[in-house]
Amino acid sequence: xxxxxxxxxxxxxxxxxxxxxxxxxxxxxxxxxxxxxxxxxxxxxxxxxxxxxxxxxxxxxxxxxxxxxxxxxxxxxxxxxxxxxxxxxxxxxxxxxxxxxxxxxxxxxxxxxxxxxxxxxxxxxxxxxxxxxxxxxxxxxxxxxxxxxxxxxxxxxxxxxxxxxxxxxxxxxxxxxxxxxxxxxxxxxxxxxxxxxxxxxxxxxxxxxxxxxxxxxxxxxxxxxxxxxxxxxxxxxxxxxxxxxxxxxxxxxxxxxxxxxxxxx
Amino acid sequence: xxxxxxxxxxxxxxxxxxxxxxxxxxxxxxxxxxxxxxxxxxxxxxxxxxxxxxxxxxxxxxxxxxxxxxxxxxxxxxxxxxxxxxxxxxxxxxxxxxxxxxxxxxxxxxxxxxxxxxxxxxxxxxxxxxxxxxxxxxxxxxxxxxxxxxxxxxxxxxxxxxxxxxxxxxxxxxxxxxxxxxxxxxxxxxxxxxxxxxxxxxxxxxxxxxxxxxxxxxxxxxxxxxxxxxxxxxxxxxxxxxxxxxxxxxxxxxxxxxxxxxxxxxxxxxxxxxxxxxxxxxxxxxxxxxxxxxxxxxxxxxxxxxxxxxxxxxxxxxxxxxxxxxxxxxxxxxxxxxxxxxxxxxxxxxxxxxxxxxxxxxxxxxxxxxxxxxxxxxxxxxxxxxxxxxxxxxx
Numbered sequence: 020x021x022x023x024x025x026x027x028x029x030x031x032x033x034x035x036x037x038x039x040x041x042x043x044x045x046x047x048x049x050x051x052x053x054x055x056x057x058x059x060x061x062x063x064x065x066x067x068x069x070x071x072x073x074x075x076x077x078x079x080x081x082x083x084x085x086x087x088x089x090x091x092x093x094x095x096x097x098x099x100x101x102x103x104x105x106x107x108x109x110x111x112x113x114x115x116x117x118x119x120x121x122x123x124x125x126x127x128x129x130x131x132x133x134x135x136x137x138x139x140x141x142x143x144x145x146x147x148x149x150x151x152x153x154x155x156x157x158x159x160x161x162x163x164x165x166x167x168x169x170x171x172x173x174x175x176x177x178x179x180x181x182x183x184x185x186x187x188x189x190x191x192x193x194x195x196x197x198x199x200x201x202x203x204x205x206x207x208x209x210x211x212x213x214x215x216x217x218x219x220x221x222x223x224x225x226x227x228x229x230x231x232x233x234x235x236x237x238x239x240x241x242x243x244x245x246x247x248x249x250x251x252x253x254x255x256x257x258x259x260x261x262x263x264x265x266x267x268x269x270x271x272x273x274x275x276x277x278x279x280x281x282x283x284x
Numbered sequence: 285x286x287x288x289x290x291x292x293x294x295x296x297x298x299x300x301x302x303x304x305x306x307x308x309x310x311x312x313x314x315x316x317x318x319x320x321x322x323x324x325x326x327x328x329x330x331x332x333x334x335x336x337x338x339x340x341x342x343x344x345x346x347x348x349x350x351x352x353x354x355x356x357x358x359x360x361x362x363x364x365x366x367x368x369x370x371x372x373x374x375x376x377x378x379x380x381x382x383x384x385x386x387x388x389x390x391x392x393x394x395x396x397x398x399x400x401x402x403x404x405x406x407x408x409x410x411x412x413x414x415x416x417x418x419x420x421x422x423x424x425x426x427x428x429x430x431x432x433x434x435x436x437x438x439x440x441x442x443x444x445x446x447x448x449x450x451x452x453x454x455x456x457x458x459x460x461x462x463x464x465x466x467x468x469x470x471x472x473x474x475x476x477x478x479x480x481x482x483x484x485x486x487x488x489x490x491x492x493x494x495x496x497x498x499x500x501x502x503x504x505x506x507x508x509x510x511x512x513x514x515x516x517x518x519x520x521x522x523x524x525x526x527x528x529x530x531x532x533x534x535x536x537x538x539x540x541x542x543x544x545x546x547x548x549x550x551x552x553x554x555x556x557x558x559x560x561x562x563x564x565x566x567x568x569x570x571x572x573x574x575x576x577x578x579x580x581x582x583x584x585x586x587x588x589x590x591x592x593x594x595x596x597x598x599x600x601x602x603x604x605x606x607x608x609x610x611x612x613x614x615x616x617x618x619x620x621x622x623x624x625x626x627x628x629x630x631x632x633x634x635x636x637x638x639x640x641x642x643x644x645x646x647x648x649x650x651x652x653x654x655x656x657x658x659x660x661x662x663x664x665x666x667x668x669x670x671x672x673x674x675x676x677x678x679x
Contacts, residue, residue, distance in 0.1 A: 075612050083612045083642065111308055111678030112645045113614070127538075129490070137420060139395045142495045146538045147568045150576060154612045198569075273383055277495075278431065278438040278488060281394075282379070282386060284306075284343055284354075 050172030149198025365457030391424035437489025
């Protein structure tokens with residue numbers, strides 16, 4: 020058993036199953052520690068509500084925009100995933116369509132989709148991790164909560180990133196059905212926030228680049244307000260433009276049950 | 285009409301000054317093309333049938349967020365079939381909710397169930413059969429409902445003080461029996477007729493990968509049977525009293541959805557069971573595209589005798605495929621065939637849809653019937669194969 024695995028076991032307590040690890044350059048925990056430090060800048064946000072615009076752009080530059088709301092309930096325990104609701108306001112024909120997710124760490128998430136035309140709640144398979152989320156360049160696995168323990172980490176080095184210095188980490192998904200062999204993330208050394216992520220496809224080729232910008236600080240909690248996902252293989256791009264977040268709105272477990280989905284509007 | 289409704293709504297909401305009413309909706313233009321001459325005397329022989337549909341949604345929520353109203357008038361005008369004309373309130377309710385309860389008073393639409401080829405357990409709302417023969421168009425049901433959320437699931441109780449009759453095509457219309465249905469003269473087993481109070485209970489929850497729903501219903505059957513009118517020129521719908529319990533289950537594992545719906549009903553003449561079960565298996569990102577292809581198989585069983593309302597889903601096998609292109613326009617195609625093992629009747633259904641721009645949505649449907657002999661459930665639809673184009677403008 021390598022040290023890395025032991026650290027996981029201590030921290031998470033649930034990772035006793037034999038998970039195939041990517042070969043490690045070294046058996047130190049620097050990569051995980053940096054990721055954990057970044058992840059934990061987020062601890063204690065409680066719950067959040069935010070509206071955003073999703074701008075989809077094809078290779079010819081044609082644009083299409085969707086308006087959505089994301090409501091999140093923090094589960095402070097790192098062995099349990101957050102709960103979230105994504106509700107669409109436009110395009111009008113899907114207004115009220117909602118995705119309820121109970122994120123897990125390594126098991127598939129529990130997900131329900133609400134279809135307002137029939138007022139139907141459908142439990143959906145979450146094994147489609149790598150599928151595009153509503154036609155965007157974001158896959159389901161990019162969109163659901165990025166949980167610390169969903170990945171193994173390897174420290175690569177440090178590089179300048181804008182005015183800051185970033186630690187570069189390679190992270191490999193530990194959950195099944197990922198569309199990625201690895202991701203490379205840039206985490207700054209000042210605020211410990213992720214600035215950029217590269218996604219490598221199943222063949223190991225660079226597929227997408229995510230730029231995270233316009234970070235704003237809400238009493239200690241950082242949130243990026245512009246996420247740009249560029250597919251370098253198709254030249255398609257999706258931007259997520261966030262409005263101001265609202266935190267601690269008093270949401271509870273009962274706001275994230277499937278029976279609630281028909282009452283959102 | 286629209287202005288009038290708006291005035292009524294705003295008047296109803298006048299105590300709540302300062303909060304906005306959210307207005308949205310759609311206007312649909314619908315054309316159906318038939319390529320066979322109609323089977324029955326009196327049916328309009330033109331091959332094209334046009335209709336317009338307006339749906340407007342007025343929604344309001346108070347500042348605290350715990351009270352809301354919804355008002356959704358639905359208007360349909362058909363150029364050929366006056367019985368397809370419809371004014372309905374899909375929703376017209378006021379609701380108050382707390383952390384673990386909701387009370388709702390007014391018209392609402394409620395869906396229960398998991399399967400695709402038939403909706404056996406979906407009991408609350410009457411079917412707008414004139415609107416669409418697939419049973420997915422519903423009429424708003426007046427109700428008082430109470431929902432309680434607990435750790436072990438959600439319990440909902442429904443008290444329904446007024447019955448909605450099923451819509452049927454007129455003498456001019458397609459999709460009708462040899463004799464038209466006289467919707468002006470429904471018969472009821474209950475002496476209270478449409479004012480008989482129906483009751484329903486629903487439990488819904490999930491345990492790991494299994495979603496479960498249970499229901500019980502006591503009241504007026506949404507499905508009518510038919511008796512000839514005295515003059516022998518029309519059929520009269522008869523709405524009987526029934527008691528029903530049912531279950532719906534879905535097991536979601538990897539790319540598999542395993543589904544089951546079953547009911548047991550004390551009907552007009554006997555007690556019987558009906559069930560539908562099967563799976564949906566999805567192949568994600570086929571051939572390294574972003575498209576998903578789902579394969580559906582469902583087997584139907586219905587134990588009702590000939591004195592009960594006719595079901596066209598009695599002993600059928602349904603095979604279907606669903607294509608989701610996962611493009612910006614949300615292009616999807618659903619194609620399926622239902623085959624009746626007993627009678628050899630076949631029903632083909634293809635539905636394709638996509639968005640155009642931000643506000644337009646088009647849907648193309650092809651439906652065809654074959655193999656029905658005289659006396660079979662779809663015999664009276666045998667000349668009603670059709671293609672339908674629906675173009676909707678959302679606002």
